[in-house]
Amino acid sequence: MSETVDNIIEAVNSTNGTDAAESILKKTPATFEGMMIAYSSLVIMALVPIFFGAFRSVTLHIQNKIKKEVPESMTAKDAMMFPLIASGALFSLYIVFRLFSKQYIDLLVTLYFYILGVAALHNLLCTWFNAIMPTCVPKKEYKLDFIEGAEDTKIEHINVKFTSHDVLCFLLCALLGTVYLYNKHWIMNNIFGLAFAINGVEFVHLNNIKIGSILLCGLFVYDIFWVFGTNVMVTVAKSFDAPIKLVFPQDILENGIVGAQNFAMLGLGDIVIPGIFIALLLRFDLSLKRKTNLYFNATFLAYFLGLLTTVFIMHVFKAAQPALLYLVPACLLTPMAIALVSGDLKALFSYEDHSMDTVEKSKTVEIKED
Template identity: 25%
Template sequence: MDEVSPFAEVLGQAIYQFTLIKPLLPTYGHLLVSALFPIYIGAHASLSKPSSAAKSPKKSQEDGYESDTEEDESLGDTHKMESLAPSDALMFPLTAGLTLGGLYLVIKYMGADLLNKILGYYFSQMGMLFAIAFLKDCFAVIRSFFFPRKYSGSGRIWKPKPAERVFQGARDDGSSSESLEVRHSPLPGILGAIPLPHTVRAALWTCREVAYWRARLRIHVHRLLHAECWLSVLDLLSVAVALPAIGYFTFVTKPWWLTNFLGFSFCYGTLQFMSPSTFITGSLILGSLFVYDIYFVYFTPLMVTVAKTLDVPIKLLFPRPAGPGEAPDTISLAMLGLGDIIIPGMMVGLALRFDLYLYYKRKGMHKAQAQGNGSDIVKPVYQSAMGGWGERFWTRSVTPSEPELEPPYHDARSFPKPYFTASIVGYVLGMLATLVVMQIFDHPQPALLYLVPGVLLSLWGTALVRKEVHEMWEFSDAEEEDEDSSVTDAETKEPVEAGKQVSLFSRIFSAPKEGSERPPKSDEANDESVDGKSDKKESPEKLELFTISLYHPRKRETSKLKAPTERGQSPEDDENWALVGTAERDAEPPAKRLRRSPRQH
């Protein structure tokens, strides 16, 4: 009998393992896509103006047209990201280890029932905020596909005029849209060519107006509270969906798909407000958690026990076929911890923001050369890189022959992303290695053991190949203060040593210094800055004790906006505020109720 060659033996073993893993391929595909989904959307949602770009000036709105950046200016790019310091690389594994050990002891000696209830209520409250934000952005993306702010067709760019309920076309070369044809359908692209009855078309325009409706909500309680926020139909719809979902998860049952929904929400929100400010800090944090994950998975039963016992949204669950020896109707679930998504996802998001930084840096170099400034640094004007998914789908952009030095840039939202792509490839390879090793050894694997080397090697390797290691080493994602606000910030903030970065845990646990707190300005002082009169001189019955007002901004013509008012006030002073609820205001003069407060919260 002939001996089997080594190649044939290896090939036979590979075929055997593939036969075993074949029923699990849908589960592993589901797991991989579910891990990439929050990383991709969270990284893009974390984009903001890089230090290589200049702040975009406010633009006046064209007569009758919707603004392409109206929501981006008022609602987008406003999140405050917590920058992690190198010291957090030590604190993260320590606090995570202590928390994990405490949970394990509680489960071992007191049982998991009470702990699941307490943590369930806590995560339901926190999950409400994250779920509303996640759903709102999802609805905004869906809206942009059905009712985009612009689309291209027949060699023109079509923009809506809501007041006239038409789309008016402008040529791709930017020529005037006067005397050009209009389209009466609110649907974009080929959908707009479908003949619709007038009643249906009017109903669709009404739906479009409702989808973009926004109002500003102001709540004022004398000496206690003054808050303002934008309120839209998407907010109300998100609350209407999130409330029953959270209630069902907390008080009824916890299906795997609802657990994954809350897990997506947590990952999406976390990746937007927490990130390392430099690649060095990120590499240190991933390296420390790399050691932490290996120790608690391989050498202790803590992580596996806690993950399997707690029924809270700290993991993603995936249905899988029943194992050998189990009944066919047995419900079996594979799981992936949220830490295996958030920790590498922070570096992926940082890589995407580094791509945006390089995009504007190169554009600034072209602008400096065009202006003849030589080696001087010229910052190009920033254009929002967030959103616009539907507009990008319906609008065909033509690559210009020369570099664009002023907005709008055709590739502002689709800028080159070599480092983001490399980090995604490294994450996928690390996750595939995790699944293969877990299948071969039939033992839970610490995913960070494979994800951390995959992400870090792909990022630093790409920088080495592109000869941009120095750029990556020196890059900092820390927010820069605007020059206009430097004087105000100097009065309200404590002096901080130059170049000193305070870690996240230091900001959480440190107590404020004596004398650092300033007494808040009273309502009377703020009111004096508006109308020059002190509330102290007014009788108590004329005070604004409690009001809830809702303001819906109305579109005005440009000529009216530019014309001065009789009192010499700006157009913002003439805003219409609809008084929804109030207490003890009968004797209050009308001018008092319409006064705008400079306080923003």
């Protein structure tokens, strides 16, 4: 009975009172078996984008080296500012949800994430889709150009090459997005959430360990403050009806896939932020040219254990937990301990995907072109 009362109080505090309390009362209480299935599924879904996203980041890194391109990287200043910017964005969303009707906010947010989600899913599936397309379906190549000015002073704003197979893949992703718009089913939410997470780990680039450490330490404090210090993060997470979190029903055994209502959730930030750091460690492993990905494997395992710790403490205390409180120490201390024992500490902290001079020059060129 006390758990039901706690759920009602939480609903009243985090959403709009009476309606939320009534919806909580209709939820089927989570059984131990249901919770174990939900938590296990969330842990597995968290590991998948980090693993595949890390290896995709290596492929992207190799392609950039071949093309002699420097990806846009986060600087130390960016890493220090990120928790402050994230805090401002989080609190702004909290105020918006308090002041305006959730119906209109959901409409705008859903359309925004529909566009982003279709693009992220297309990027994830296009290579696989091209590989399985039968030969009877013609593969025609197209090019989209948008050029400003005359021949001698022209500026190329858009130069996109694609095939008819890419168009078909995009239409399939748009169809899946439309299904999500129609029913907001948790499975569709997770499909787009996983696409966001894999793309995030692949494309968000940390150039060296120092920048990654600054970012993780800043978000460590950010997560603790907004979860333990206020109800802001929990409120926004529950109010935000968009694929920025992975969810899994705890009442799936009682109500099935369609009728489930009682969900456990994990924010994408708890996957992507540690994930981009673990991806950097995989690239560091490859730079050492050894036969094993020691730093990646050990930190990946540490992340897994940190996530299990988060779930365990959340279950024991029956309250939302800042996952980065457990994940950041696991992800930071593990590679440093291994480097200290292996004598790689200097190599770890001196490793850079690209020299900072090259990164700064590339940014200067981009600013001048803009």
